Amino acid sequence: MLYKRRDFIKISGITAAGSLVVPSLLQSCNGSSLSGSFSNYLDHFEVTPELLRKVIKTAMSKGGDYADLYFEHTISNYSNLEDGKVNQASSNIAYGVGIRVLKGDQTGYAFTEVITPEAMLKAANTAASIANDATAKKITENITEYSSPNLYPVAVSWEDTSIKQKIPYLERVNEKIFALDSKVNKVNASVGDTTSYIMFYNSEGLLACDYRPLVYLSVSCVMEKDGRIENSYVSRSSRKGSEFLTNEMVDNLAKEAVDKANLQFLAGKPRAGEMEVVMSPGESGILLHEAIGHAFEADFNRKKTSIFSDKLNKKVAEDFITIVDDGTLPGDRGSLNFDDEGNPTENTVIVNNGILTNYLHDRISAAFYKVKPTGNGRRQSFRFIPVPRMRCTRMENGPHKPEEIIASVKNGIYVDNFSNGQVNIGAGDFTFFVKAGYIIENGKLTMPIKDINIIGNGPQALADIVMAGDDAKLADGTWTCGKDGQSVPVTMGLPTVKIRKLVVGGINA
Amino acid sequence: MNTQEKYNLAELVIAHALKNGAQQVSVSIDESRNNNIEIRDQQIDNLTESNRNSMTINLYVDKKFSSNSTNRMKKDELLKFVEEGIAATRFLAEDEFRMLPDPALFYKGGGADLIVVDPSIGSIEPKTRIDLAKAVMDEAFNKDERIISVSSNYSDGMSNRVYVTSNGFKGDSARSSVTLSASVSVKTDQGRPQDYWYETSLFFDKLKKTDIGKKALERTISKIGPKKISSGKYPMVLENRVAGNLLSPLYNALSGYALYQKQSFLAGKKDQQVASKVLTVWDDPSIPSGPGSRHFDGEGLALAKRAIFEDGVLRGFYIDTYYGKKLGMDPSSGSSTNVVFRLGDRDANAMVKSLKKGILITGFNGGNCNGSTGDFSYGIEGFLIENGSVIHPVNEMNISGNMTQIWNNLVEAGNDIVEGSSFMVPSLLLDMIDFSGI
Numbered sequence: 001m002l003y004k005r006r007d008f009i010k011i012s013g014i015t016a017a018g019s020l021v022v023p024s025l026l027q028s029c030n031g032s033s034l035s036g037s038f039s040n041y042l043d044h045f046e047v048t049p050e051l052l053r054k055v056i057k058t059a060m061s062k063g064g065d066y067a068d069l070y071f072e073h074t075i076s077n078y079s080n081l082e083d084g085k086v087n088q089a090s091s092n093i094a095y096g097v098g099i100r101v102l103k104g105d106q107t108g109y110a111f112t113e114v115i116t117p118e119a120m121l122k123a124a125n126t127a128a129s130i131a132n133d134a135t136a137k138k139i140t141e142n143i144t145e146y147s148s149p150n151l152y153p154v155a156v157s158w159e160d161t162s163i164k165q166k167i168p169y170l171e172r173v174n175e176k177i178f179a180l181d182s183k184v185n186k187v188n189a190s191v192g193d194t195t196s197y198i199m200f201y202n203s204e205g206l207l208a209c210d211y212r213p214l215v216y217l218s219v220s221c222v223m224e225k226d227g228r229i230e231n232s233y234v235s236r237s238s239r240k241g242s243e244f245l246t247n248e249m250v251d252n253l254a255k256e257a258v259d260k261a262n263l264q265f266l267a268g269k270p271r272a273g274e275m276e277v278v279m280s281p282g283e284s285g286i287l288l289h290e291a292i293g294h295a296f297e298a299d300f301n302r303k304k305t306s307i308f309s310d311k312l313n314k315k316v317a318e319d320f321i322t323i324v325d326d327g328t329l330p331g332d333r334g335s336l337n338f339d340d341e342g343n344p345t346e347n348t349v350i351v352n353n354g355i356l357t358n359y360l361h362d363r364i365s366a367a368f369y370k371v372k373p374t375g376n377g378r379r380q381s382f383r384f385i386p387v388p389r390m391r392c393t394r395m396e397n398g399p400h401k402p403e404e405i406i407a408s409v410k411n412g413i414y415v416d417n418f419s420n421g422q423v424n425i426g427a428g429d430f431t432f433f434v435k436a437g438y439i440i441e442n443g444k445l446t447m448p449i450k451d452i453n454i455i456g457n458g459p460q461a462l463a464d465i466v467m468a469g470d471d472a473k474l475a476d477g478t479w480t481c482g483k484d485g486q487s488v489p490v491t492m493g494l495p496t497v498k499i500r501k502l503v504v505g506g507i508n509a
Numbered sequence: 510m511n512t513q514e515k516y517n518l519a520e521l522v523i524a525h526a527l528k529n530g531a532q533q534v535s536v537s538i539d540e541s542r543n544n545n546i547e548i549r550d551q552q553i554d555n556l557t558e559s560n561r562n563s564m565t566i567n568l569y570v571d572k573k574f575s576s577n578s579t580n581r582m583k584k585d586e587l588l589k590f591v592e593e594g595i596a597a598t599r600f601l602a603e604d605e606f607r608m609l610p611d612p613a614l615f616y617k618g619g620g621a622d623l624i625v626v627d628p629s630i631g632s633i634e635p636k637t638r639i640d641l642a643k644a645v646m647d648e649a650f651n652k653d654e655r656i657i658s659v660s661s662n663y664s665d666g667m668s669n670r671v672y673v674t675s676n677g678f679k680g681d682s683a684r685s686s687v688t689l690s691a692s693v694s695v696k697t698d699q700g701r702p703q704d705y706w707y708e709t710s711l712f713f714d715k716l717k718k719t720d721i722g723k724k725a726l727e728r729t730i731s732k733i734g735p736k737k738i739s740s741g742k743y744p745m746v747l748e749n750r751v752a753g754n755l756l757s758p759l760y761n762a763l764s765g766y767a768l769y770q771k772q773s774f775l776a777g778k779k780d781q782q783v784a785s786k787v788l789t790v791w792d793d794p795s796i797p798s799g800p801g802s803r804h805f806d807g808e809g810l811a812l813a814k815r816a817i818f819e820d821g822v823l824r825g826f827y828i829d830t831y832y833g834k835k836l837g838m839d840p841s842s843g844s845s846t847n848v849v850f851r852l853g854d855r856d857a858n859a860m861v862k863s864l865k866k867g868i869l870i871t872g873f874n875g876g877n878c879n880g881s882t883g884d885f886s887y888g889i890e891g892f893l894i895e896n897g898s899v900i901h902p903v904n905e906m907n908i909s910g911n912m913t914q915i916w917n918n919l920v921e922a923g924n925d926i927v928e929g930s931s932f933m934v935p936s937l938l939l940d941m942i943d944f945s946g947i
Contacts, residue, residue: 455906
């Protein structure tokens, strides 16, 4: 399931200047031979290498095969403009450690929001109870520091950015939108930033630390004309610091919001039924996310409940189709330096020239399939178990020209703006909701359309991609993926593609 | 922390905020505990235990407002958190509409016990939980050769909240819940259909603990061999378990936020006929052991039973203090309690039997509704009905239309609400719905 941020605002934030309450640092360093940034993280969470080992030992004490600790400190800020003024703000601090124990593919999990030795050992004991062997495995005393290139370097951190510095951008987008069109009636604009300190330690002695920034700016615009009301919603998101906020980005968003709302006044509904569907480059990657991405997540396949469970190494699409799930795009909302179980992220090829080559793995499924983890083990926070999740799911360029693709359609639709999608993993039926598009008649875009749901079947739709353009593009909107009650940031990308047929919601004459 | 300690902490934080420049403050302390067990194919898949605590501090400083929450509950940190929150709030623009509710509207105590807490839930043995989940799974496991996976889930939890405002409100509330569910997947030559069943209750003893795996299996088997059918206008029977999906967009349009943001197709329609005469819905906060029962809302406003729709006429909205002031409307409550339908006299099966041709909807798959216009389009799962019988499952179908039009096409409300949900919605019969298929 996928939705834009607007449909899923749970918590929010505000910063005066500098950081909010950061846990006090220990007086002395932990005295270990850890390198600087690692020992800073240990200090940040007020733990020592000895304590980490003790908690892991307790977690493994009932015969678990593996255990890990996921420390998190997340500071979120949110400010909103309504009626021309930035007069609403909120902040949230989440702090804690999740303790996981694996026994085969069984999981025991507990977390504590108070990081003291007593609370951690209690949680470790709870998680340990998934196993009940008499003998505990020996664990390593050595600590291996994980290092990787930083995919999201920050010029100015959100902790060093006052709300005062965010306000002008929200005011600017509001002014620009009102200046662009006299039909504009309401503008709401918000900026939400999140900074997470993550420290991961496991029973193999791996210690990994990450500083994860994430920000979005979103705008909704309502227009009114002759009693008719139409709206639009646009946003941008990235793993960046406050250098993310620029006048140029804000001006582009303003124009996009106005153009989208204006188009709605001209839009109608298509006829109901099956037809050819052309998907625009970029955000249409929602097709990959829903039609196949979830069904490729290896937990569903390990449990045999995915419609793609027996399709590995089989032909699933035309030869010119290559699809990847990429966790390594610099600054991308879906990227991670390492996943939430300490595995390196990578650019995983899931369909290579039409052949299904890889599922998306977490630690459990990788062990089950005896493959290397793909770095897809993700979680919403320390309160959740990691499960296989997508990052940036995108299709590489195909051999066709976008104009040629549109020209090939006699009766169909062109879709280019979406709000949400969903999939039923076993049956394979997936949907996405189209906010805007066009009817295609005799190879030309004609009447705009809006607010229709499209439904198809995953394996069939993948096989039915009969043309793919050479104009692959990434979406930079605020996409959030929901699964098992957990939300994680993702992105997607697609070139222009044509699907032979999908069922389009509409009207019956 | 016990309840009294939470009150003490809340009052300490309020006093500190007032001393440091806030004119009004509200503090809530939310705590929840949850245990979850998932069993898959006769083996425990995961055991999780969750304990959460957080404080939310709403600050009203010189007509400026911010909301700040944290799960770091140490006293000295909270006081610093308040000071920084006040400093940050001063950067915002003034907002004349931000203030705590009028104390005259607060719940003053003295209400009857709503009986929404089962104290035994905190002391259920781990083995009992596992045995219950296993028993549910055993109802389906190996019961059909097409089965590829059965999973079952037991969860129980308790949540409580202490809420204090600087202008005189003090109140606490708590709620328990327990749920058993099962999910079954089968392998066919046309995909791997999956379906589920669940039972939920506020009370361990009242939870229905059998026929969950069995029903999940029956529902999954019934979905084997779906066919696409032609687009057209058909009547539809909407099963009670999913009827809330159609009610949600109607309910979203009733909020003060939606009205003010021009994202409500029901704006300005008070006391007008907006739906079929069949639609009568009350918001009733005081049903004993009702899943949505409460004496006061999130702001402390006292609640009372009121009509939302009466014979299809719109009577009530959900207005909180802030948007009430912006809209010039009296605040009622920002959120629903128990949503109670006026019931008819037969269930979904009887409705199906009465149809010559139609669709029985048992699930939704994506879709959305444009709040400003009420235009919607949803993917559905269900069955073709002909001459009063369920003929076969249908797949890849959407329903589309406008919320006002579809609720005007409501022909009948059933008598079969689902236990355990605050949306007490029965199965519904609606006519002339636009289905898109082949």
